[in-house]
Amino acid sequence: MDEQQTCGRGLAEHSALPAQLAEVTEAIADNLQMHMQALELDDEPAREEHAVYLHLVEEQRQAAGRLRAVAAEMVAARDLPMGRHDTQTMTSPEVGAAFHRLVEAKRELLALLQRMAEQDQQLLAQMNP
Numbered sequence: 548m549d550e551q552q553t554c555g556r557g558l559a560e561h562s563a564l565p566a567q568l569a570e571v572t573e574a575i576a577d578n579l580q581m582h583m584q585a586l587e588l589d590d591e592p593a594r595e596e597h598a599v600y601l602h603l604v605e606e607q608r609q610a611a612g613r614l615r616a617v618a619a620e621m622v623a624a625r626d627l628p629m630g631r632h633d634t635q636t637m638t639s640p641e642v643g644a645a646f647h648r649l650v651e652a653k654r655e656l657l658a659l660l661q662r663m664a665e666q667d668q669q670l671l672a673q674m675n676p
Contacts, residue, residue: 551629553628553629554624554627554629554630555624555625555626555627555628555629556625558621558622558624558625558627559621559622559624559625561621562617562618562619562621562622563618564618565614565615565617565618565621566614566615566618568614569610569611569612569614569615569618570611572607572610572611572614573607573608573611575607576603576604576607576608576611579600579603579604579607580600580604582600583597583600583604586600
């Protein structure tokens with residue numbers, strides 16, 4: 548028997564997005580940190596790059612932590628009781644526009660990830676001939 552869809556269940560189901568974004572963000576931080584090890588710090592431009600990367604690694608890790616926390620809160624809301632919703636508000640142009648923006652942002656993210664994945668596959672192939 549299918550359970551009735553609720554806003555809480557919807558939040559829990561959609562928690563996968565911030566959780567996966569956290570994984571990608573953490574992986575970016577890991578890659579930046581690995582890259583930093585190759586920098587020769589007796590070179591001024593390398594020291595500048597190191598400083599930028601060091602800052603970005605910290606920022607990325609903080610962002611990943613926040614995304615994980617958001618995902619956990621969304622999962623925890625699974626059993627949120629279904630509240631009464633105003634049908635007129637839910638069918639308003641503003642709500643429709645907000646949802647349209649979400650759908651479009653997801654499409655753009657998908658296209659970006661596809662392009663980046665193709666580029667990354669090419670780099671991997673060069674690294675492991």
